[in-house]
Amino acid sequence: MIITPESKISFDPVSIIVDGKRVFPMMGEMHFSRYPKKYWEEELCKMKAGGIDIVSLYVIWIHHEEIQGEFDFTGDRCLRDFLATVKKCGLYSILRIGPWAHGEARNGGFPDWLLLDAKDKGYEVRTDDPRYLEHVKKFYEKTYEQAKGFFIKDGGPVIGIQIENEYGHVGGKNGEEGEQHMRTLRDMALSIGFDAPLYTATGWGGAVTGGMLPVMGGYCEAPWDPRTTEIEPSGNYIFTKERNDHNIGSDHGLGAGITFDMSKFPFLTAELGGGLQVTHHRRPIATGLDTAAMTMVKMGSGANLLGYYMYHGGTNPKGKLTTLQETKETGYPNDLPAYSYDFNAPLREYGQMEDTYREVRLISSFVHDFGSDMCDMPYVAQPGNPLKPNNLTDIRTSVRCKKRNLADGRECYSGYLFVNNYQRRYKMADHSDVELTAYADNGEVICKFPKRDLKDGDFFFYPFNMPIGDKALLTIDATPVCKLDNYDGKGHSAYVFYTDSDEDTKSDVQGDLDGNNIVTITRKEAVHSTKVNIGGRDYLIVSDGEAVTAADGNVELYFEIVDKCSMKPMFRAFPTLEHTPSSFNRLKEAGKVENFASSDVFAIYEGKNEYTNTTVAAFEAKEKSEESSKYEISVSDMPENSSEVFIHIDYKGCDAEMFRNGDVIADNFYTGQEWEIGLKRFVGSPKDGFSAEMNIRPLKEGMAIYLQNWPELKDGAICKIDKISSLAQFKEVIS
Known part of the structure; x- marks a missing residue:
């Protein structure tokens, strides 16, 4: 979305409109x-x-x-x-x-x-x-x-x-x-x-x-x-x-x-x-x-x-x-x-x-x-779609679609079938061999997808008659991720989809792909992917770290290392980067790209430099009473080349506060999650170390508190730190 001082911004009953485009x-x-x-x-x-x-x-x-x-x-x-x-x-x-x-x-x-x-x-x-x-x-x-x-x-x-x-x-x-x-x-x-x-x-x-x-x-x-x-x-x-x-x-x-x-x-x-x-x-x-x-x-x-x-x-x-x-x-x-x-x-x-x-x-x-393109596809209610969330049995579906004119003058429906079998904190029914079907608002069947199992927690959407370039329409039982423009340096696009099913992806292409390509990856790869633009070409970066484009245009890879561990940063890229980053070695070039290529199309890069989380995080019990437990927290030896160090405090109690020089610097209501605190805002540099006092109030049996998972209470209450660990964050430029 690009808006300039001269842009005209408005809306109609469908969407926001910028310079005449939805x-x-x-x-x-x-x-x-x-x-x-x-x-x-x-x-x-x-x-x-x-x-x-x-x-x-x-x-x-x-x-x-x-x-x-x-x-x-x-x-x-x-x-x-x-x-x-x-x-x-x-x-x-x-x-x-x-x-x-x-x-x-x-x-x-x-x-x-x-x-x-x-x-x-x-x-x-x-x-x-x-x-x-x-x-x-x-x-x-x-x-x-x-x-x-x-x-x-x-x-x-x-x-x-x-x-x-x-x-x-x-x-x-x-x-x-x-x-x-x-x-x-x-x-x-x-x-x-x-x-x-x-x-x-x-x-x-x-x-x-x-x-x-x-x-x-x-x-x-x-x-x-x-x-x-x-x-x-x-x-x-x-x-x-x-x-x-x-x-x-x-x-x-x-x-x-x-x-x-x-x-x-x-x-x-x-x-x-x-x-x-x-x-x-x-x-x-x-x-x-x-x-x-x-x-x-x-x-x-x-x-x-x-x-x-x-x-x-x-x-x-x-x-x-x-x-x-x-x-x-x-x-x-x-x-x-x-x-x-x-x-x-x-x-x-x-x-x-x-x-x-x-x-x-x-x-x-x-x-x-x-x-x-989806903006002017209205919501179409589907037969059998339940309207009450306490219905945990029937399959929840919707369609957004519109009619497109084909090159030969015919019309077809184009859009997406949405399927949700996820309800937070409740188990949805499993379904076997479901033939997912999209219906138009007049009840006409406009697309049937291959049968698949639908398990508790599944949610996804599939496209039908989705434009691929200017000359082809695609129907596929996979979820769209993004489009990589000029991915081959010749002006063609790669359309990336993910599949959450163990079954082979099935697709139907009508027309000419005209040099554009279709790539399918796993949902895990998709979740860990970031689309970036380097030198006027789009790339998909997949990594356990996160690729972030800085304000100066450089793409930085954020990656994290747990206590006392070392690693070299790694990432995969599709297509192969035109220039290998100076601080990385390319271990593998991207495989040959053919339509419906799988995840082996990625090039693999490994950092030349090894990073170590040298952080030492410790706690010491100081005072304990029926009202609270007090601890001394100390963190030292933080790596000087880190961009941030997080401490993770695994404590049990009703709530906690952290003090320095008598002032509260952080607080937390216990949820069962570890308490994560970023230290860079509290220290001048990593070599300064960090120390603070921590006060925990007890969680007691019978308290009027909703917790998703209560810890085990000994003698009707709990108020303690079980462990403390660290996570050091580093950055490397990959563009």
């Missing part, structure tokens, strides 16, 4: 005020490598005006510098300017002084009361000072503004009074200078939108749900034209229906859960497959923008007067960690690239190359 963007949320400024560029490049086009972000009022009249847009809170970095990294942005944000922030992002002022003077926030709007206007004006010159019309990255959040669902007014308030805020923003082609508003749960472009959401679980038991199956794993997620914000009340006319707006998402932020009482773990299956279902249900909240986790800044997280003490329904906003996101609190990152990258790879 676009299918990928969007991810990152909060600049929750991440150290000196690492913004690196993290934004990771986001782009993960497939993100648009960075959405809250401007959280309390982070910038905690004390009335004392605005702080410096350092990690500098919106202007963040937008400059977004532009440098070749990304776009949607500003979510509130004034109320939620985002698990204190008072939903409202400063304490605003609420006290409203109480003292007898006005209601989030209304058209002039006394409230006066404060909002000042906040908007200060925010605009930061954003001025960074709108798309100025050559900057900002293409959209979101007004308010969940208004009329989580607080605020309903009906015409609510609609008018949304219009008031939009008009105020426009008058101040927020001149962007897109104005959006969240549309789920009965929220009002003021006529702005509604964006939707969907989470795989609900850590805000007041229950501490396993909850019912999520409806976000069902194919349906229903865009609403009734469960978002259900701690404030059950979500109502849609307040806008869905026939007038495209199906766009802004808050697909890239993970889940745990609360004190509810601590589910969102996996990469949880997010990937939900994303595919939304795409198969007609979504034409995939936006993730959060895409990048972070850490709450320290407040001048209070901690800045949501708490029950402030009247909100949940207690959150004072600092950690990890979210189990694709990129986590310390920039970790883990399974969810790879799963979302795989989907975005398809979207970038084929999403625009």
Whole structure:
């Protein structure tokens, strides 16, 4: 997606349109005020490598005006510098300017002084009361000072503004009074200078939108749900034209229906859960497959923008007067960690690239190359597709398709059959020898795929009559990954697919491939692949590490090594790189490329340099009582050529905090996962080492806490560290 200052950006009931062409963007949320400024560029490049086009972000009022009249847009809170970095990294942005944000922030992002002022003077926030709007206007004006010159019309990255959040669902007014308030805020923003082609508003749960472009959401679980038991199956794993997620914000009340006319707006998402932020009482773990299956279902249900909240986790800044997280003490329904906003996101609190990152990258790879063509393929409900998530037996399918004109004048249906047999935390029925069939909206059979077994946890989509170049159509029982342009240096393209089945891939090509090629790889290879461009040619890089294109254009391979181990970095590439990287040897050239080639087409590269994780991480028990266990954490001998060192603390307890010089530097609610902490933000250089105190509070039998897996409790409680280990991260340039 390329947008210039001269571009015309609009939308119709189908999709966003840029310069007359439909676009299918990928969007991810990152909060600049929750991440150290000196690492913004690196993290934004990771986001782009993960497939993100648009960075959405809250401007959280309390982070910038905690004390009335004392605005702080410096350092990690500098919106202007963040937008400059977004532009440098070749990304776009949607500003979510509130004034109320939620985002698990204190008072939903409202400063304490605003609420006290409203109480003292007898006005209601989030209304058209002039006394409230006066404060909002000042906040908007200060925010605009930061954003001025960074709108798309100025050559900057900002293409959209979101007004308010969940208004009329989580607080605020309903009906015409609510609609008018949304219009008031939009008009105020426009008058101040927020001149962007897109104005959006969240549309789920009965929220009002003021006529702005509604964006939707969907989470795989609900850590805000007041229950501490396993909850019912999520409806976000069902194919349906229903865009609403009734469960978002259900701690404030059950979500109502849609307040806008869905026939007038495209199906766009802004808050697909890239993970889940745990609360004190509810601590589910969102996996990469949880997010990937939900994303595919939304795409198969007609979504034409995939936006993730959060895409990048972070850490709450320290407040001048209070901690800045949501708490029950402030009247909100949940207690959150004072600092950690990890979210189990694709990129986590310390920039970790883990399974969810790879799963979302795989989907975005398809979207970038084929999403625009799919935009005007409407969702077609399929016979037998269940509409309730508690149906764990029937096969869930959908179709997105349209008619194409063939060279001989005939028409055919072209599109995708989506199949989901995945329901988070529930077992789906297995099916043997299923003949998967795509139906048109009139009930006509438009494609039958070869029989296959369908197992619990399977989800995928197959193309039928998919254009390959200008002269061929392909039907194949494999899932599209990407298209590698000019892969042979002669202008031809390679179309890459993955198969998740043990059976041989079966395909049908109509027409002339005209020099283009089709390559099939395994799902594991696809998940670990990144499409990069080097010297004007596309390549597919497959590695246990992650290939990230830096802002200067160099492709860097991030790789990690566990305690006391050594390795040489390795990667595979298709096709063979035109120039072997200076720090690598080529062990094998790519095999001969023929249609439907398998994974042996990859060239193999091994690093010349061996890297070692020399880190020594240790812990020592200091004090123990019924209320807590205290430990001393020490880390030394970190490799000086590492780009980051993560310590993994395997502890058992209710929650934990880490202190240096008496100040909390990190905290964590126990979920059963190891606590991962990146050390580079805490040390001047690896040779400095790291030490801190850790305090654990006990997890006790009978606590009103939901955990997916409880540890074994001895004498009714547990509060200890079992082990500590390290993971050293390194980088090598491969372009």
